Amino acid sequence: MNKTTIEELIEKxxxxxxxxxxxxxxxxxxxxxxTQGKCFIAFSGGIDSTxxxxxxxxxxxxxxxxxxxxxxxxxxxxxxVKTFDNVEIVYPDMNFKKVIExxxxxxxxxxxxxxxxxxRSPKDNTANxxxxxxKGVNRKGQKTPSYKLAKKWYFLLDKEATTFDITSICCDILxxxxxxxxxxxxxxxxxxxxxxxxxxxxxxxxxxxxxxxxGSKEPKARPMSIWNDRDIWDYIKINNVNYxxxxxxLVLKDGxxxxxxxxxxxxxxxxxxxxEEDNRFERLRLRNPKHFKNLMKIENNGxxxxxxxxxxxxxxxxxxxxxxxxxxxxxxxxDLVGLDIEARKIGKAK
Numbered sequence: 001m002n003k004t005t006i007e008e009l010i011e012k013x014x015x016x017x018x019x020x021x022x023x024x025x026x027x028x029x030x031x032x033x034x035t036q037g038k039c040f041i042a043f044s045g046g047i048d049s050t051x052x053x054x055x056x057x058x059x060x061x062x063x064x065x066x067x068x069x070x071x072x073x074x075x076x077x078x079x080x081v082k083t084f085d086n087v088e089i090v091y092p093d094m095n096f097k098k099v100i101e102x103x104x105x106x107x108x109x110x111x112x113x114x115x116x117x118x119x120r121s122p123k124d125n126t127a128n129x130x131x132x133x134x135k136g137v138n139r140k141g142q143k144t145p146s147y148k149l150a151k152k153w154y155f156l157l158d159k160e161a162t163t164f165d166i167t168s169i170c171c172d173i174l175x176x177x178x179x180x181x182x183x184x185x186x187x188x189x190x191x192x193x194x195x196x197x198x199x200x201x202x203x204x205x206x207x208x209x210x211x212x213x214x215g216s217k218e219p220k221a222r223p224m225s226i227w228n229d230r231d232i233w234d235y236i237k238i239n240n241v242n243y244x245x246x247x248x249x250l251v252l253k254d255g256x257x258x259x260x261x262x263x264x265x266x267x268x269x270x271x272x273x274x275x276e277e278d279n280r281f282e283r284l285r286l287r288n289p290k291h292f293k294n295l296m297k298i299e300n301n302g303x304x305x306x307x308x309x310x311x312x313x314x315x316x317x318x319x320x321x322x323x324x325x326x327x328x329x330x331x332x333x334x335d336l337v338g339l340d341i342e343a344r345k346i347g348k349a350k
Contacts, residue, residue, distance in 0.1 A: 027223035052193035070174035072096035104165025155319035
């Protein structure tokens with residue numbers, strides 16, 4: 001009953017702010033009544049969830065908020081979260097430092113890090129998946145090039161060249177699992193501050209389900225789905241809402257200007273940083289040099305965060321060599337010989 005269309009989403013995204021606020025309040029009320037009050041605000045301390053909490057508590061002043069402390073948070077964010085009442089903090093079973101030590105660094109992107117992890121640790125039951133990452137062809141023989149690992153990252157598969165590990169499960173361990181455990185233990189359901197405009201995946205998800213998901217074992221609400229960034233800042237100005245200082249520029253004593261953060265995700269996450277014009281870790285160094293120093297010391301397989309970062313994102317010329325890339329590719333094919341997929345059917349690198 002929640003299904004909608006992309007046209008309806010676009011129409012709602014064009015609404016004025018007051019209409020969106022009323023829409024959000026109504027979706028919160030519906031979810032609150034559906035769960036008989038057994039719900040909470042998933043509060044990240046970020047600007048979207050800050051607005052969500054402000055609106056929700058204008059309707060239900062005593063509604064609980066839950067903050068998932070990944071142990072990989074900005075100090076400024078932790079300080080901000082602690083200014084709110086009735087916020088419960090949950091923690092992961094394993095902290096960020098231990099996740100890095102055991103699984104590797106969260107670099108490049110989830111897609112790339114997942115492919116690298118599977119290809120570096122070949123197992124019989126992952127043959128089709130590794131074939132997909134190498135050739136961009138699924139188990140049905142259909143071409144799916146978006147899954148193919150780009151050649152520029154082949155050096156990350158070479159354990160002699162790259163002696164540390166890269167992980168894609170950091171978020172699962174540090175953020176998703178603690179919140180899922182909280183939901184299961186307390187039988188409370190989350191109200192999230194996500195926006196459909198943030199990604200194509202969230203847009204598609206909204207079109208499929210709408211704001212509130214009821215027909216599921218794990219119901220959830222996303223009452224701000226139709227908002228955009230401009231709405232967020234307009235709401236803040238109109239209602240004089242306090243928000244985390246990370247969203248403001250910082251001027252240092254020497255006059256250096258540190259740009260504002262666009263998001264306040266995990267401080268030590270290297271996912272997507274290669275696409276940024278301004279380096280997030282340089283901003284961290286300027287904003288909080290002590291935290292930056294401690295982060296850069298964390299190791300995996302004896303390699304520090306700083307050295308691993310430099311190796312990953314300042315790619316040496318020798319790893320861009322075509323012959324080197326073909327050698328790594330062929331090694332990947334050899335790992336598939338005799339398994340579900342025959343090497344003779346895979347072909348050469350193109």
